[in-house]
Amino acid sequence: EVQLLESGGGLVQPGGSLRLSCAATRFTFSSYAMSWVRQAPGKGLEWVSTISVSGGSTYYADSVKGRFTISRDNSKNTLYLQMSSLRAEDTAVYYCVKAHMTTVTRNAFGIWGQGTMVTVSS
């Protein structure tokens, strides 16, 4: 069974930084685009960022552009989200998501991790 295990969440002060990781197992990680989606407490879903299979193309929501960086290490089957200049409005559960179809970036969100909570507060 495909597994995505997020880690790295926690409490951080406004203006601080955090790096999320997502360890992928039981599928060919290097063949799928990957994304981060977040959900603020009691709210709906918000797409954050997507990275192509090679890592050569990255896409960001305007709300995080310039502050967050998505990356992947295909040799380690791991996806990352480096978050800096964090704000209270970044408080959310962050989900790591595997694309449904191989290779292409434009895709449905096939498999979701359990999520990791990020709380930005002083």
Place this chain on the structure above:
Amino acid sequence: DIVMTQTPLSSPVTLGQPASISCRSSQSLVHSDGNTYLSWLQQRPGQPPRLLIYKISKRFSGVPDRFSGSGAGTDFTLKISRVEAEDVGVYYCMQATQFPWTFGQGTKVEIK
């Protein structure tokens, strides 16, 4: 940005009865490659979302056939033919035709 608008926002249904959720996009979701990247996700209480339907009407692996998707252009519908207790949760439509990818507000399905 493409705005996704779902109706209703809440849907109390009787077990065994059908349910329907509408999703309208602010512009056509037909991509230049000919595909329409409209999907539906279900989020049960306390769980991460899971994919139900992609490209308007294709059921994801393991999704019961009581779930079906339809529509074209800017108007889309998710139907549950006979609601079961395990279908309780929030349903989201989502477009991946144009960045930024966007979600509907969510429709809460609950049992009457």
